[in-house]
Amino acid sequence: MTPLTRREFLQTTAAGAVLTVGVSFSACGGESPPDSGGAAFAPDAWIRIDEAGEVLVVVDRSEMGQGVSTSLPMIVAEELDADWSRVRYEFAPANKAYYNSLNGAQITGGSTSIMAAWVPLREAAARARVMLLTAAAAEWGVPLESCRTISGEVVHEESGRRLDYGALVAGAALVPPPGRVALKDPSDYRLIGRPIPRLDLDRQVTGAITYGIDAGPAGALVAVIARCPVFGGRVRSFDPTAALAVPGVRRVVEISEGVAVVAATTWQAIKGREALQVEWDEGSLANLDSAGIESRLHALGTEEGREARREGNGTAGLDAATEVIEARYDLPFLAHATMEPMCCTASVTDEGVTVWVPTQAQAAPALFGGGSRGVAADVAGVSQDRVTIHTTNLGGGFGRRAETDFVREAVAVAKAMEVPVRVLWTREDDIQHDYYRPISHHILRAGVSDRREVVAWSHHIVAPSILQRYVPSFVPDWVTRLGGPLKGGIDPTAVEGAIDLPYAIPNLEVRYTRADLGIPVGFWRSVGHTHTAFVVETFIDELAATVAQDPVAFRLRLLGNAPRHARVLERVAELSGWGASLPAGWGRGVAVHESFGSFVAQVAEVEVRGTEVHVRRVVCVFDCGVVINPDTVEAQLQGAIVFGLTAALKGKITVAGGRVEQSNFHDYPMLRMDEMPRIEVSLAPNGDAPGGVGEPGTPPIAPAVANAIYAATGTRIRRLPIAL
Numbered sequence: 001m002t003p004l005t006r007r008e009f010l011q012t013t014a015a016g017a018v019l020t021v022g023v024s025f026s027a028c029g030g031e032s033p034p035d036s037g038g039a040a041f042a043p044d045a046w047i048r049i050d051e052a053g054e055v056l057v058v059v060d061r062s063e064m065g066q067g068v069s070t071s072l073p074m075i076v077a078e079e080l081d082a083d084w085s086r087v088r089y090e091f092a093p094a095n096k097a098y099y100n101s102l103n104g105a106q107i108t109g110g111s112t113s114i115m116a117a118w119v120p121l122r123e124a125a126a127r128a129r130v131m132l133l134t135a136a137a138a139e140w141g142v143p144l145e146s147c148r149t150i151s152g153e154v155v156h157e158e159s160g161r162r163l164d165y166g167a168l169v170a171g172a173a174l175v176p177p178p179g180r181v182a183l184k185d186p187s188d189y190r191l192i193g194r195p196i197p198r199l200d201l202d203r204q205v206t207g208a209i210t211y212g213i214d215a216g217p218a219g220a221l222v223a224v225i226a227r228c229p230v231f232g233g234r235v236r237s238f239d240p241t242a243a244l245a246v247p248g249v250r251r252v253v254e255i256s257e258g259v260a261v262v263a264a265t266t267w268q269a270i271k272g273r274e275a276l277q278v279e280w281d282e283g284s285l286a287n288l289d290s291a292g293i294e295s296r297l298h299a300l301g302t303e304e305g306r307e308a309r310r311e312g313n314g315t316a317g318l319d320a321a322t323e324v325i326e327a328r329y330d331l332p333f334l335a336h337a338t339m340e341p342m343c344c345t346a347s348v349t350d351e352g353v354t355v356w357v358p359t360q361a362q363a364a365p366a367l368f369g370g371g372s373r374g375v376a377a378d379v380a381g382v383s384q385d386r387v388t389i390h391t392t393n394l395g396g397g398f399g400r401r402a403e404t405d406f407v408r409e410a411v412a413v414a415k416a417m418e419v420p421v422r423v424l425w426t427r428e429d430d431i432q433h434d435y436y437r438p439i440s441h442h443i444l445r446a447g448v449s450d451r452r453e454v455v456a457w458s459h460h461i462v463a464p465s466i467l468q469r470y471v472p473s474f475v476p477d478w479v480t481r482l483g484g485p486l487k488g489g490i491d492p493t494a495v496e497g498a499i500d501l502p503y504a505i506p507n508l509e510v511r512y513t514r515a516d517l518g519i520p521v522g523f524w525r526s527v528g529h530t531h532t533a534f535v536v537e538t539f540i541d542e543l544a545a546t547v548a549q550d551p552v553a554f555r556l557r558l559l560g561n562a563p564r565h566a567r568v569l570e571r572v573a574e575l576s577g578w579g580a581s582l583p584a585g586w587g588r589g590v591a592v593h594e595s596f597g598s599f600v601a602q603v604a605e606v607e608v609r610g611t612e613v614h615v616r617r618v619v620c621v622f623d624c625g626v627v628i629n630p631d632t633v634e635a636q637l638q639g640a641i642v643f644g645l646t647a648a649l650k651g652k653i654t655v656a657g658g659r660v661e662q663s664n665f666h667d668y669p670m671l672r673m674d675e676m677p678r679i680e681v682s683l684a685p686n687g688d689a690p691g692g693v694g695e696p697g698t699p700p701i702a703p704a705v706a707n708a709i710y711a712a713t714g715t716r717i718r719r720l721p722i723a724l
Contacts, residue, residue: 031385034058034095041169043131043177044124045097047076053152053166055082057089060098061117062108062360063200064394064401065639066694067632070198072117074628078191079125079184082165083152089199094362094373094389105364105371109402109523111596111692114628118690126181128172135171136163186626186687193685195631200393212358212392213424216345220420221250223413224269227258227433230282230658231519235259242275252276255412257405262417266424285518285658293655294330297441297515300462301328305511308461308490309499317456317507321447325546329444329535330719333653334437334524335668340395341430344410346376347420352386353377353411358394360402368470375404379411398643399523403435431668432660435522436653438464438494439515442535447507452547454558456507459498461532464521465491465514489514493523497532497595497699502562503540503555519655525643526695529595533699534648534706534720537591541707542716551590551707552578565592568601568621568684575682576603576619585609586616587712591700597691598624602641602700604677606708611724615645615677615705620697622681625688633693634681640697641679646671648702652721 036042039056041049048056057073069089077087092098092106099105101120102112129149136154137144140161147154153162186192203209228234238259240252248268253260259278263269318324345356353376363384364371370378377384394401410423425433440463447456468491490512492499498510524530544554552573559566569592572578582588585608592601605617620637627633650669654661662668706717715724 031096034093034097041128041173043128043172046121046124047080047128049128049165049169051166051169053083053086053164055080055087055152055165057087058092059089060092060106061100061113062358062362062391062394062397062401063091064108064358064360064397066113066636067198067629068108068113069200070196071114071628071632072121073199074191074196075117075121076125078189079122080129081149081151084191084196086152087199091391092362094371094387096363098362105368106362107364107368107371107402108360108397109399111598111695114690115597115692118626122183123181126183127177130178130181131172131175132165132168134175135168139163139168139171192626192628193630196629198632209393211340211395212343212345212356213340213395215356215390215392216422217347217420220345220422221262221264221417222266222269223253223260223262223410223421223423224266224273224426225255225258225260225409225423225429226273226276226278227429228280228282229432230280231285231288232283233286233658234281234283236279236281238279239277242277243272246272246275248272251417253413253416255409255416257409257412260409260413260423262413262421269424270426282658288518288658289656290654293439293517294441296517297330297439297462300513300515301441301443301460303513305460305462305513306490307509308495308512309508309510311505311509312507314456314458314507314509318445318447318458321455322450323448323546324445325448325543326443326445327539327542327716327718329442329538331440331531331534332651332720333439333519333521333655334647334651335431335434335653335662336396336398336400336524337431337665337668337670338394338396338398338400341427342400342406342425343423344406345420345422346407346410346414348380348411348415348418352382352388353380354388354390355407355411356390356392357407357410358392358401359389359404359407360394360397360399361404362389362391369404372404372407375408376411379408380415398525399527400435402523427665428663431653431662431664435520437524437530438466438521439517440494440531442531444535444539446539446543448543448546454503454505454543457501457503457505458509459536460511460513461495461498462513462515463494463531464517464519466493466521466523466527467491468514469521493528495528495532497529497593498536500594501536502565502594503558504561505558525640526595526698529593529695529699530644530647530702533591533593533595534702537593537700537703538706538717541589541703541710545710550579555590555592564599564623565594565601568592568599568623571682571684572601572603572619572621575621575680576605578603583607585712587708587710589704589707589709589711591703591707593696593700595692595696595699598622598693598696599691600696600700602704604701604704604708606705606712608709608712608724613649613705613709613722613724614675615649617678617680618701618704619680620682621684622697623684623686624691624693624696625686626690627683627685628690630683633683636693637681637697638679640695641701642671642676644698644701645677645705648705648720648722650721
């Protein structure tokens with residue numbers, strides 16, 4: 001037999017072959033690699049190319065409006081040299097191959113989507129491109145170096161021959177994946193850095209996007225759940241008779257979270273719940289109220305607290321200071337109030353569990369609760385390989401959908417009913433049964449020398465711990481991103497933004513006291529930075545006034561070791577017209593903050609009329625390193641500012657009788673259209689690796705507004721929401 005040439009071998013044996021490389025499946029703990037969907041060329045976990053040359057990018061992060069379903073494909077398409085008009089995406093299944101390298105789970109949070117994907121996706125796409133080049137070179141019998149890729153084709157420069165990626169997939173599937181590959185020089189980027197329209201834009205405009213509230217099999221029953229209104233309370237007894245008499249109600253089911261009323265439609269389920277008779281065991285928190293909570297935090301503030309950071313000697317620095325300035329701050333619990341309330345559809349059969357859910361947490365190690373897949377498996381009593389997670393678009397996340405309580409409820413009810421069931425939360429359910437942004441109390445003291453220099457800084461934070469619930473075994477020995485261990489009992493999410501203070505102050509101490517209140521707390525957009533940025537940046541402003549210095553100039557003098565902070569601060573001062581005159585009753589305030597690897601400076605212009613605060617203009621300068629899509633980055637900053645401004649002006653969750661007093665947007669209001677300021681965003685990209693985008697825009701807005709109010713009225717704001 002005549003031996004086959006390489007070209008003949010590729011032509012005759014490669015059809016339909018699937019190759020899966022580029023991600024370490026050996027690190028997947030025995031889990032099978034994600035299915036390639038029958039693609040002719042599947043060189044890694046994220047890229048699928050078919051015979052027509054269509055490129056499918058598997059997006060392994062949740063889309064909740066931040067544009068990740070466009071920005072991640074842009075990274076792939078750039079290094080792959082794909083034809084952008086032939087790029088599409090689908091959401092990844094739950095699989096360890098898609099664990100986020102920065103948080104160790106398949107979780108979208110911490111503004112890590114781009115940060116975690118930046119290197120792996122580029123390398124995966126570059127390997128795929130080399131494999132396509134190799135297949136084309138073999139097809140033509142020419143040196144690999146004589147070929148190049150452009151817009152979904154391989155081109156042989158000398159002969160002018162061209163082959164579409166689709167014609168090469170069979171051969172490329174048999175090419176051994178290369179080891180190290182060269183990545184594009186940024187000067188050659190044709191997609192990254194350009195404002196590319198979102199891939200889902202047409203479906204967003206036409207309403208074709210599928211959200212969790214719409215997902216699941218046709219005919220699924222609907223359940224709403226009666227939950228104890230008191231934190232920690234449980235069902236003592238219930239009478240389903242009246243609920244079952246409501247037309248359409250099929251069954252009343254007790255689960256660990258409460259009592260579910262299952263019906264054919266949402267309205268029938270809600271009316272059935274209204275008729276349901278439940279007697280609650282309210283537990284030990286029935287007398288808890290906001291006044292008592294605040295008193296407890298203030299009492300804890302008199303304790304020494306645990307040391308989170310020390311530079312020099314804070315106590316000695318204060319003692320030696322000519323003048324000591326002290327301020328105390330109180331920030332409330334906050335709800336997430338996502339536009340789409342919590343929802344999940346589940347089906348439990350003998351074959352396994354299928355879940356349709358808008359989740360930020362598809363899968364995670366057991367230490368982190370297992371994510372949606374782990375929770376579904378636990379409730380159904382099956383192994384995780386028998387659980388299928390279909391991730392839908394999220395109608396808002398903000399950290400709330402990193403929780404899995406709504407998944408647990410849906411699987412429990414579906415298991416009891418033995419048919420698909422969609423659990424829906426009402427707005428009242430959503431606000432009164434949230435995992436809230438922690439309340440916090442802060443005591444700040446600073447010492448000023450006779451030369452009017454800040455020589456000492458002390459910051460004591462009193463707040464509940466988020467991580468104590470998530471990973472209690474981690475809290476005693478948690479290692480921060482700064483590289484140093486925090487001492488026992490310190491939650492890094494409570495002290496972030498305080499322990500990494502950018503200002504050069506020789507004597508510095510930060511302390512933390514954990515407040516155990518029994519109220520569920522969780523991750524809220526930008527987490528600890530939402531309270532530390534407010535108190536740090538308003539207190540810095542107060543120190544500037546104490547030494548009679550301009551707030552921008554004062555900050556710049558203290559930012560000698562923080563060039564990226566200084567850069568955005570100088571730029572925002574320039575763009576905002578800092579120092580220019582304003583009408584009577586107006587004020588201009590500034591704040592600068594770093595979070596999630598990005599640097600933000602904001603200036604707010606505020607008009608004060610009596611006790612009314614009107615934010616008229618916000619100027620924002622943003623440095624996140626490399627910018628993938630300027631359009632989605634700007635949109636995220638606008639949204640983050642509105643989110644933070646709403647909280648600063650309106651947000652407050654209060655408790656009476658162990659119950660949340662707010663229930664809907666009439667008493668937990670959102671910023672309205674006529675209250676919206678003009679927002680001007682300026683991006684300051686550089687060659688640094690990308691930082692986060694979704695969250696960093698939120699922390700600076702509250703202190704910028706508070707400082708503007710001081711400039712207009714002489715009144716310091718030390719409590720949120722703002723009230724004059």
